[in-house]
Amino acid sequence: MNDLSPDRDDRIANLKGLGCSRKRVEDARFTQGKGNYVDDIKMPGMLHGDFVRSPYAHARVVSINIDAAMALDGVVAVLTAKDLEPLGLHWMPTLAGDKQMVLADGKVLFQGQEVAYVVARDRYVAADAVELVEVDYEELPVIVDPFKALEPGATVLREDLEGQTSGAHGERRHPNHIFLWEEGDKAATEAVLDEAEVVAEETIYYHRTHPCPLETCGCVASMDKVNGKLTLYGTFQAPHVVRTVASLLSGIEEHNIRVVSPDIGGGFGNKVGVYPGYVCSIVASIVTGKPVKWVEDRMENLMATAFARDYWMKGRISATKEGKITGLHCHVTADHGAFDACADPTKFPAGFFHICTGSYDIPVAYVGVDGVYTNKAPGGVAYRCSFRVTEAAYFIERMIEVLAQELNMDAAELRRINFIRKDQFPYHSALGWEYDSGDYHTAWDKALTAVNYDGLRAEQAERVEAFKRGETRKLMGIGLSFFTEIVGAGPVKNCDILGMGMFDSCEIRIHPTGSATARLGTISQGQGHATTFAQILASEIGISADSITIEEGDTDTAPYGLGTYGSRSTPVAGAATALAGRKIRAKAQMIAAYLLEVHDNDVEFDVDRFVVKGAPERFKTMKEIAYAAYNQAIPGLEPGLEAVSYYDPPNMTYPFGAYICVMDLDVDTGQTEIRQVYALDDCGTRINPMVIEGQVHGGLTEAYAIAMGQEIAYDEMGNCKTGTLMDFFLPTAVETPHYTTDFTETPSPHHPIGAKGVGESPNVGGVPMFSNAVHDAFRAFGLRQSHMPHDHWRIWRIAEGLGLHG
């Protein structure tokens, strides 16, 4: 009776489910300029906000005169800390247990800090009025070096904390000290290091940089005084968290707040936190009763909105003479700037930095992180990585190279003999993690073979000889990196943000005609959720991905979730999606059995239908089942076909990868050329290979930028020297290397579909790969460590220091 029914392979293909390189459904609007970003939102009567910002890195604010600004036609209000103080909003809590000035309260602590907020009829008047606000500053001594900040007698930066000897994360031993956070067995580690046959010691600096999303941060706040509802459109990576925080800060009940993240032009951790612009816009809208828009410009974004990294990592690693690693000791001095506004799960002031034993079976380890205040912008966000994981990966992958030098060993071989073996998973690391699954040796061997590693080493040796003979001025570096990510925060018992457990959610509604809408607690900023989550669901419920709409980002409709960052969408919300899908399928099974007049257990799911076991010609498609769910009275079953799942993951997931690049480097000019990049990623089950490849390309490009030139730099006066894209390196298509991607597939044993997350892996693995290539090029001449970014003059300085300029 079903001769026209397509065969099974066609039915699978029609689903466009797991494993399908389905084209991104988002791109139709983005490639046509039809996206709807925050700055595209225009509301009747909307006012515009703009900030007066501090030109000084540390100064007392003696007085603020707003008279001239207020006299300008079109200016509605100028807010200062004095206006916010009665509301208790002149300071706000940070995600890291500190507090942060919303507007300068008596002093400024970094260049670009928000001092006053101008509200005006249009964007132009607001900018003119900013010029007219007169602020009288009295300059104070500036500290930009975190080590100097901790010296006895150093200028106290946070006078508001004076006398407080403990903070959110324990004891503060100096007025500029924020916390010391420790993990592992210090005494045992030191004992191993003291007795070790070989110890390599090095300080590795991961410089300050910035996520720099193409779309800067901004919002439109709209307080409806008639119905008491506040609507907040904004560039939020975690809209529900923003709703809760906005409710707690403003006193407006949470059901009266609607937070909407529209299309977002890249986040990379920059859009996780709450910024003064949001608070001031909400206050301004409440005061004026009109919508207020604030969108920062590029310089404001680079200078004042959350930075990333800035970790000074002092490491000691010990091994036997044969190269078996015996212990790892790490002390970090973390420059947090003026306020501790790190966006980490609240109990983890250094994020997941203690993944710093990497992919290696290291029996004992210790890590201690000192957080320090300086006169720099606050932040410390996870720039396309899980929390502080790129710092950890860079640290261990540099230490491995340094140890290889100490041992006079090949760095690829040193990695191989120390990898956690496949049979050791689930693996408990010395610093407390349980790695879910991995097969590092297989991935490494595949990578080394793919690039012809031995051939490259032979070529490199010849190059060194030719260089020594004066036949070339170019050296060749082979950049190795093997990384283990830790993503998918996280188990609610460990991970929360301001007390909110880091679960995530999915709600599915199957419509009577057999299409579906699913809403999630996450929010895409370019990851392609509308494409990939529909694929997860398609495979689970047998409805084509093309017939499933994914919605995110509107707190009035989406189920509560903790948002998108730290590669958590697939591990957490992706799991919720699969499990909600299974609830749909369970009910569909009962409906199918009823329709087919058999027992529930006598039907089984087959791609897009339920079939009677042993009689595949008797079936009901999901489309038929959906229709019946709404139109047929089925004894014992409620009408409808909907499900919701809130997923608390039992563990993180641990994606990993093997990256290798080849770099040619001109010792005279410091210029580099990336000849080849090979990136093998294992992110468990692959949902959409094309989207994965796109993610890897993007992440590698950011990694290339960070390693080779991108930085936020300050002079001694605390002036930010890299506030524009002239000096802050964003690669164009011209600078971007070509990439070869590859994969192995080791599913996560605890994730419903075995997926691990991939978006951030290439940043985590890419930075050490590029940096190691630079170091490797100079290894034959004795270079141990040279800090990133490896821009032209710094590479030239390496060559100069090694006497290679004759």
Add this chain to the structure above:
Amino acid sequence: MIPAAFEYYRPESLQDALSLLQTHGDDARVMAGGHSLIPMMKLRMAEVPHLIDLQAIADLRGIRVDGDTVSIGAMVTQHEVIESTDLLRAAPILREAALQIADPQVRYMGTIGGNVANGDPGNDMPGIMQCLGAEFSLIGPDGTRTVAARNFFEAAYMTARTDEEILTRITFPAHAGGFAYEKQKRKIGDYATAAAAVLLTKEGGTCATASIAMTNLSDVPVWSEAAAAALDGTACDSGAIAKAMAAMDGDIDPGEDNRGPVAFKRHVAGITLSRAITRAWSRA
């Protein structure tokens, strides 16, 4: 990044532009492609209440090659320089240099006149023009005059052009022989870390004439007569190049910035010059 309010003018003749300049005095500035001035206005580092856009003035356009004389209108874009087959024959160094300026989008708007008249030491054309021995035609309330490119640049953003004058044309002799514009930059769109313009001619296996100018290694472009003299009569061998590099090093005065410290810039300036000479010699 919002400029202060300004009045915008788009005169269609030089006379109209000049009278606007006279009317508004210090409050007025002329704009060519705008790729330097508009960002300065957005940063509020330049306040220009009266902005006079020169786009519509036909007299400022056009590339003419008349015998050995090349004349380029101030409003000729870098893109037009690149596309001009006349220029490719008469002064191929211009195409090589223009292709290293910014990116295609900027080159569609950015002009050769704006590039030299702004007096930005980071710009590439000032050094090229000194290397070519160009003359700049200026028109002002008192008529026209010409200033040699080698005398035009006084300090960063300070030139021999007075506020009432407009640069109209650039004239220089067609060049023969070898040429090269070698530029090191951090990325597309960046100014030079160091750049070298080299023109030279070969007679009987030795260098007959040479002209050398360096970009972004002082607050003005550096035309180094001493460096060129070091090549005269030589076969541009490594010894001669080393002497030219040393002579050039005495003429430049780089400052430290995000591109690197002074020692690095001096080193790269030398390497850049040596590569430019080698390439120019190979083409001579």
